[in-house]
Amino acid sequence: MGKIKLTAAVIACRFTRWVLRVIGKGGTSLPGEVAARLYPNVLADLAKDVNTIVVTGTNGKTTSSRMIEQTLIESGRTYFCNKSGANMLGGIAAEFCQNSTITGKKKYDWALIECDEAAFKTVSKYLNAKCVLVTNVFRDQLDRYGEVTHTLSSIISGIKNSKNAVVCLNADCSLTVSIADEIHNRIIYYGVDKPIYERTVEEISDAPYCIKCKSQYVYSYRTFGHLGGFKCMGCGYQRPVPQVSVSDIFETSESCSVVSLKIGEAQYKVKINLPGGYNIYNAAATACVGYALGFDAETDVKALETFECGFGRMEMLPINNARLRMILVKNPAGCNQVLNFLCNNKERSLFIVALNDNYADGTDVSWIWDVDFEKLLTVDDKLSEIWVTGIRADEMAMRFKYAGIRTDKIKVKKDYSALIDDIADYDGAVYMMPTYTAMLAIRKRIADRFGFKEFWK
Ligand SMILES: [Zn+2]
Structure with a gap:
């Protein structure tokens, strides 16, 4: 039976x-x-x-x-x-x-x-x-x-x-x-x-x-x-x-x-x-x-x-002259680890944070205040700019301002298409730290435009 x-x-x-x-x-x-x-x-x-x-x-x-x-x-x-x-x-x-x-x-x-x-x-x-x-x-x-x-x-x-x-x-x-x-x-x-x-x-x-x-x-x-x-x-x-x-x-x-x-x-x-x-x-x-x-x-x-890295794990997506790496984050500990990496990185780079507050991201984004973004000041000369995007881009920009990052260095870019255009114009290393749904959305747009394989295929 x-x-x-x-x-x-x-x-x-x-x-x-x-x-x-x-x-x-x-x-x-x-x-x-x-x-x-x-x-x-x-x-x-x-x-x-x-x-x-x-x-x-x-x-x-x-x-x-x-x-x-x-x-x-x-x-x-x-x-x-x-x-x-x-x-x-x-x-x-x-x-x-x-x-x-x-x-x-x-x-x-x-x-x-x-x-x-x-x-x-x-x-x-x-x-x-x-x-x-x-x-x-x-x-x-x-x-x-x-x-x-x-x-x-x-x-x-x-x-x-x-x-x-x-x-x-x-x-x-x-x-x-x-x-x-x-x-x-x-x-x-x-x-x-x-x-x-x-x-x-x-x-x-x-x-x-x-x-x-x-x-x-x-x-x-x-x-x-x-x-x-x-x-x-x-x-x-x-x-x-x-x-x-x-x-x-x-x-x-x-x-x-x-x-x-x-x-x-x-x-x-x-x-x-x-x-x-x-x-x-x-x-x-x-x-x-x-x-x-x-x-x-x-x-x-x-x-x-x-081992080759993939989706959201320091995955490398070359877009023209930009070497974009995506690092998925979901909590302060993971975020601080990315900052550790950036603070010890010898190369000049562009840093992007994509913050969403959908269910899969965690609806409470107050954790960004627990992350030691202040540490980025120690490598200020290594960061060309900091861009913020996603549903909660404004709050993220505010967090960087409170961290003491020069305001002319912080750019809010809410429109994903424009964001990707700007990445495509960048020459050098780009580190993007997205939350889960932001990563899905941005990666899909990049995949559509530049022909990368979708991860589920
Ligand atoms: Zn004890």
Whole structure:
């Protein structure tokens, strides 16, 4: 009986998806919801024999997932993943329906699932994950998820539902490490052993006080945000020694980082083919997942070197003489990381912020006041101009004015077509920091005009 219901659910899911495609309404969670309505156990049955890797945490989920995907490709493993940002229960169920046979047998050995922290709690009941990666925990979109402790408890519940999973945790994040006390899984830690940049943006820490005893942490070094070598003098809670770590950083440039990566007992010099300190973390996380799953470390290192950046992750879009890179942001921590990158960038560049306040961006944009834009004054000579666009361009311009940026340097350009014209006339490096819906809109216009591939194709 279960088999028939499973087949019916898979067919219904695919049919619904097909119909939605035909009428031009792809990308919803409806197909998965239809399947689950017909047969509530559909996801559990389909996921049963698939080796599932779950990637969760506040920042870096997408890039880490794409890097892990590259390790699966390099090692010749068969896999599927939830690429198009469908990371709630319905979307994930639909991916499994799409990537199994009609009778619910697996077509691929591995599933790589990027999962919203809040959804992980529920999704994990069905997945029997083999590996769970928690990238970090930062304050994110307060209007949607509430406090960080709420995020943490969601992740802990998710891992508790994943009894067979090996868990990869960011050793430098005091919030993430605290998960270890609540779970019984095998844990592998990863981290960065020293500061990434010479100059760092001073940030409001999301976690200044010990999560266990409320004493203030002392740090032997910081990488960014509250990440680094934390220790509580009150109760002794401290950064664990990671099994996978970046032990040295030789070079951070506009296009890549060269680091020394320790994986277990072995040491590798790795060129991470993506710039930015946060991508050093994503690379370490990827190596950690490979180590936890017993993958060949040399293959994983090769994957990091061949990895190509894409949509919203320092993706390079050359427009005439402008070398435009887009860096998606959604919270103060992510934003400060971009500023760190800019403050250490040796080349003169144009900086653009595209701020929207649609639901997918987070409707409350007050977080821009928590970001240390004042730091840009230290590299004033390196920034030709600062342009602002998006629905909340005026507020963004105001933020830059308060930061002390010269007003003649700040340009409000609300019209996307005119904005793109002006970028096309620019000669040199352009860094655009858009929120999610601003990125979709601007990228689509650029794609239409200059013929870049849309990311979902
Ligand atoms: Zn303490």
